């Protein structure tokens with residue numbers, strides 16, 4: 450199995466407007482591999498500008514926020530290319546697209562690292578942050594998963610939240626739980642109609 454890091458990819462649309470989305474990235478022979486499922490605004494942007502920024506952040510509110518409609522996060526300009534960097538990034542990498550492996554469902558985009566900056570030190574692993582990322586992944590697949598699986602995962606992941614969360618992690622967790630509750634309510638009322 451490949452080693453995957455969960456990151457925030459920032460890109461620009463055709464009009465230069467920033468777009469933020471969580472993506473798992475892999476490394477392959479020194480290149481960064483991003484594999485977006487179609488359709489994806491990020492995919493369109495990455496193909497249009499042939500550029501992306503990988504942001505490594507421990508502010509899990511960005512992951513949970515983007516998935517729950519909170520897309521306004523502080524950004525600053527990239528240093529060596531046209532693009533934007535998350536203010537909260539501990540580190541970022543500026544990327545240039547060098548290869549596309551076409552696929553109907555999930556193309557693979559390979560990027561060369563043009564520039565890399567360390568902004569803040571890594572502070573260590575936090576279980577609540579990992580729990581938020583896990584729940585965020587489930588929320589991004591909410592329409593495909595049975596609700597019993599989601600409820601069981603929440604019960605387990607909540608242990609890490611209760612034991613190790615700070616304010617940012619609690620906020621992020623709450624946004625995801627609200628989103629799941631809304632999805633449940635919408636599904637239930639759909640079933641009753």
Ligand SMILES: Cc1cc2nc3c(=O)[nH]c(=O)nc-3n(C[C@H](O)[C@H](O)[C@H](O)COP(=O)(O)O)c2cc1C
Pocket residue numbers: 455456469470471472473474484485486487488489490491492512516582585586589
């Ligand atoms: C931690 C995490 C990792 C994700 N990784 C991927 C990925 O590798 N490919 C993908 O298509 N979507 C991934 N997603 C879901 C996308 O972030 C989500 O669908 C997003 O809206 C991308 O669509 P957009 O480019 O249209 O904004 C991930 C979500 C999370 C929370």
